[in-house]
Amino acid sequence: MDPILSVIVDGIMYSAWLFIAALGLTLIYGVMKIVNVTHGSFYALGAYAGASFTGAWLARGYPPMLSYAVLAAAAVVITLAFAPLVERGILRFMYAKDEVVILLITYALFLILEDTIKLIWGVNPYFIAQPYALLGSFEVGGLSYPTYNLILVGLALVMGGALAWLQHSTRVGKLLLAVIHDPEVSRAMGINVGKYYLVTFTFGSMLAALAGSFTAPTVSVVPGLGVEVIVLSFAVVVIGGLGSLPGAALGAVMVGLVRSISVHYMPQVELFVIYFVMAMVLAFRPRGLFSLAEPRKI
Amino acid sequence: MHTIRKLAICSLVAAALAPAAAMGRDSVKIGFVTFLSGPAAAPFGVPAKNAAEFVVEQLNAGKGPAPYRKKGYGGGSIETVIIDEAGSTTTQVTEYRNLVQRHNVDLVIGYVSSGNCLAIAPVAEELKKLTNFFDCGTPRIFEDASYRYVFRTSPTATMDSVGAALYVKDARPNVKTIAGINQNYAWGQDSWGDFEAAMKVLAPQVEVRTSQMPKLFAGQYNAEISALLGANADVIHSSFWDGDLEALILQGGPRGLMKKSITVLTAGETAMHKLGAQIPDGTVLGARGPFGPYAPDNRYNQWFLKGYMAKFSEQPNYASYQMAQAILGVKLAWEKAQEANGGKTPSNEQVAAALENISFEGPGGTVKLANGKGHQAVMETVYGETKLVNGKLAVVNVKRYPADQVNPPANMKAADWIKGGFKK
Numbered sequence: 001m002d003p004i005l006s007v008i009v010d011g012i013m014y015s016a017w018l019f020i021a022a023l024g025l026t027l028i029y030g031v032m033k034i035v036n037v038t039h040g041s042f043y044a045l046g047a048y049a050g051a052s053f054t055g056a057w058l059a060r061g062y063p064p065m066l067s068y069a070v071l072a073a074a075a076v077v078i079t080l081a082f083a084p085l086v087e088r089g090i091l092r093f094m095y096a097k098d099e100v101v102i103l104l105i106t107y108a109l110f111l112i113l114e115d116t117i118k119l120i121w122g123v124n125p126y127f128i129a130q131p132y133a134l135l136g137s138f139e140v141g142g143l144s145y146p147t148y149n150l151i152l153v154g155l156a157l158v159m160g161g162a163l164a165w166l167q168h169s170t171r172v173g174k175l176l177l178a179v180i181h182d183p184e185v186s187r188a189m190g191i192n193v194g195k196y197y198l199v200t201f202t203f204g205s206m207l208a209a210l211a212g213s214f215t216a217p218t219v220s221v222v223p224g225l226g227v228e229v230i231v232l233s234f235a236v237v238v239i240g241g242l243g244s245l246p247g248a249a250l251g252a253v254m255v256g257l258v259r260s261i262s263v264h265y266m267p268q269v270e271l272f273v274i275y276f277v278m279a280m281v282l283a284f285r286p287r288g289l290f291s292l293a294e295p296r297k298i
Numbered sequence: 299m300h301t302i303r304k305l306a307i308c309s310l311v312a313a314a315l316a317p318a319a320a321m322g323r324d325s326v327k328i329g330f331v332t333f334l335s336g337p338a339a340a341p342f343g344v345p346a347k348n349a350a351e352f353v354v355e356q357l358n359a360g361k362g363p364a365p366y367r368k369k370g371y372g373g374g375s376i377e378t379v380i381i382d383e384a385g386s387t388t389t390q391v392t393e394y395r396n397l398v399q400r401h402n403v404d405l406v407i408g409y410v411s412s413g414n415c416l417a418i419a420p421v422a423e424e425l426k427k428l429t430n431f432f433d434c435g436t437p438r439i440f441e442d443a444s445y446r447y448v449f450r451t452s453p454t455a456t457m458d459s460v461g462a463a464l465y466v467k468d469a470r471p472n473v474k475t476i477a478g479i480n481q482n483y484a485w486g487q488d489s490w491g492d493f494e495a496a497m498k499v500l501a502p503q504v505e506v507r508t509s510q511m512p513k514l515f516a517g518q519y520n521a522e523i524s525a526l527l528g529a530n531a532d533v534i535h536s537s538f539w540d541g542d543l544e545a546l547i548l549q550g551g552p553r554g555l556m557k558k559s560i561t562v563l564t565a566g567e568t569a570m571h572k573l574g575a576q577i578p579d580g581t582v583l584g585a586r587g588p589f590g591p592y593a594p595d596n597r598y599n600q601w602f603l604k605g606y607m608a609k610f611s612e613q614p615n616y617a618s619y620q621m622a623q624a625i626l627g628v629k630l631a632w633e634k635a636q637e638a639n640g641g642k643t644p645s646n647e648q649v650a651a652a653l654e655n656i657s658f659e660g661p662g663g664t665v666k667l668a669n670g671k672g673h674q675a676v677m678e679t680v681y682g683e684t685k686l687v688n689g690k691l692a693v694v695n696v697k698r699y700p701a702d703q704v705n706p707p708a709n710m711k712a713a714d715w716i717k718g719g720f721k722k
Contacts, residue, residue, distance in 0.1 A: 010524050123344055124340045124344070125572065129551075129576055133552045143524055143528060144552075146553065149520065217548075218518075222337045222339065223335045223336055223337075263525050264521070264524070267508065267509060267525065270511065271482050
C-alpha cells in the first residue's frame with residue numbers, strides 16, 4: 001500500500017465533508033454578516049431528520065437505493081420547517097445590532113434548538129447504517145473505502161459549483177453580490193434585501209442540514225452532534241476568509257490534507273495541527289486567505 | 299411556678315424529639331451526576347440514570363435483596379437530585395458545588411468522564427462531601443493523591459487493559475504486532491498506556507505499528523481507519539466509548555477493520571445491544587468488569603436484571619450495573635456507620651470510615667475496596683468474543699480473570715506493577 005495515496009484519498013474525503021459542513025456558514029456570513037452558530041443546530045437537525053426519514057423509509061421496505069433521495073429530502077423539509085421561522089421570527093429584528101450581539105443571539109438559538117432536538121427525538125441514538133454500506137466499496141492502494149464517501153465528494157463539488165454559478169452567472173446571483181457589497185445602496189436601488197436575507201439564511205441552513213443528513217449513515221446520531229461541526233466549520237471559513245466561497249474550499253482542503261498527513265505520520269499531533277494551521281494563516285493573513293477587499297465608506 | 303412549667307414543657311419536647319434523633323433522619327438526599335445529553339447520554343448516562351431510579355425505588359420500598367432490605371439508607375427514604383454531566387470540566391465543578399452548597403445533598407454518586415473525576419476529587423475533599431465515582435476509569439485518581447471523602451466502587455482502566463492483554467495473549471499466543479485507537483484524554487491515554495505496557499510484558503517481541511489518538515467526540519475516523527488498516531497489525535485495541543465507539547463500528551465495519559485484525563473493544567458492551575448486526579464475529583468485547591452479559595447469576599443480578607428489564611424494557615449495560623453497585627456499596631457503609639453511631643444519622647466522616655476497605659456483593663459479583671488506601675474497588679474482569687446467533691449478538695469463548703490477576707496490589711502504581719512484570 002502506498003501511504004501517500006492513502007493520505008491524499010483520506011484528505012480529500014475529509015475535505016469534502018468539511019466543505020459541505022462549512023459552505024452554508026460562509027455563505028450566510030458573506031451575505032448577512034452573521035457569524036451563525038445555529039449552523040451547528042441545522043447540521044444536527046439534518047442528521048436527525050435524515051436518520052428518522054430514511055429509517056422509516058427502509059423499515060417500510062421501500063427501495064433502499066432511493067434512500068439517498070430521502071436523505072436529501074429530509075434535509076430540505078427540516079430546514080423549511082425551522083430556518084424561515086428563525087430568520088423571520090427572530091434574526092430580522094436584530095440586523096441593526098452589532099455583529100457580536102447577533103453572534104450571542106445565534107448562540108442562544110443554538111442552545112434552544114439543541115433542547116428542541118431533545119424534545120422531539122429524545123436522547124437515544126439513531127442509526128441508519130444501510131445507505132453507507134449499500135453501494136459497496138472500492139479499493140485504492142490496497143485499502144478498501146466505502147463508495148458512499150464518493151457521494152460526499154460529489155455532493156461537495158456539486159454544491160460548490162452550483163453556488164459559484166448561481167452567484168456569478170445568474171441575475172439573482174448578481175443581485176445577491178450587490179447585497180453583499182452594500183445592502184443600503186441595494187435597498188435604495190429597489191432590491192428587496194429582506195427577501196434575499198431570508199432566502200440566503202434558509203439556503204445556507206439547508207446546506208448545513210444536507211451535510212448532517214448525509215453524515216447520519218456514518219455516525220451515531222445523538223444530542224450534541226452539531227457542537228464539534230460548528231468548531232471545525234469556523235476553523236475552515238476563518239482560514240479561507242469569512243464569506244469567501246473559494247476560501248472555504250481551500251480552507252477545507254488544507255485542513256483535510258494536513259489532518260490526514262498527521263493521522264498517518266504523526267498521530268500524536270492530530271488534535272493540534274488543525275488549529276496550528278489556522279493560527280499560522282491568521283498570523284500572516286489576519287482576515288483569512290481569500291478575504292474580500294472592504295470598501296471604506298466615507 | 300412559670301419557670302417550673304417552662305422546664306416541664308422543654309423536658310417533654312426534648313423527650314419527644316429524642317427518639318427521632320436517635321432513629322436517624324427521614325430522608326437522605328443523594329446527588330447523582332451522569333450524562334443526560336450529548337454523545338455519552340444514550341450509551342452511558344441514561345442507562346446509569348435508569349439504574350439509579352430503579353435501585354432507589356426498590357430501596358425506598360424496602361424491596362432490595364438482603365442485606366439491602368432495609369428501607370432507603372438506614373431507614374430514611376432516598377431523595378434524588380440528578381444533574382447532567384455534559385459540558386466542560388469547569389461547569390461540572392460549578393455544578394458539584396451547587397449540589398453540595400445549594401441542594402445540600404448528603405452525598406454524591408456520579409461521573410462517567412475520567413477528566414471530570416480528576417477535577418471533582420479535590421473539590422469533594424475541600425467541601426468534605428462523601429463522593430463515590432461510579433464509572434470513570436483513570437487509575438490516576440488514587441495513585442496521584444489520597445482522599446478521605448472520595449471513593450470509587452468500580453474498577454479502573456488498568457483492569458480492563460491488563461484483562462484485554464491477557465485475553466489477546468490467550469487467544470493469539472504468537473501476537474507480534476499491535477495498534478490502537480483511543481480518545482485523546484485521560485481515559486484513552488491511560489487505557490492505551492496500560493495495554494501497550496501489558497502486551498510488552500506478556501509478549502516482549504511485540505511491535506506497536508500505530509497509536510491513533512483522535513479528539514473525544516471527533517465523529518469522523520476514515521483517516522484513522524486507513525492508518526489502522528495500513529498498519530496491518532495482529533491486534534487493534536480501542537477503549538472508545540459513547541457515540542465515538544458507535545461511529546468507529548459504523549465506519550470501520552464496511553471497511554473490514556474488525557475482520558482484518560483481532561479488535562479488542564474494552565468498553566464495547568454498551569454497543570452490542572444496539573449495533574449487534576454491525577459488529578463482526580470474533581470482535582473481543584469488554585464490559586469494564588463482570589457486568590452485562592458477563593454478570594454472575596447471583597441473586598443480586600437476578601433482582602437487578604429482572605427489575606430493570608421490567609421497568610425499562612431493555613437490557614441494562616455495564617454503566618447501569620456500575621451505578622447499581624455504587625448505590626448499594628454506600629448503603630451498606632451508611633447503615634454500618636449508623637449502627638456504630640447508636641442509630642443516629644452518621645456524618646460523612648463516619649460513612650467514609652465505614653466505606654474504607656469494605657467488601658460487598660452486588661449484581662456484578664464481589665466488590666472489594668482494596669486499593670487506593672481502601673477507596674478504590676477491585677473486581678474480577680471478563681472478556682469474550684462476539685458471535686451472531688439467530689440475529690442476536692452473543693459472546694462466546696468467555697474468559698474470567700480474578701481480581702488479583704488484573705489489578706495492581708494495594709498502594710502500588712498500575713504502571714509500575716505492569717512494567718515490573720505483574721509482580722506482587
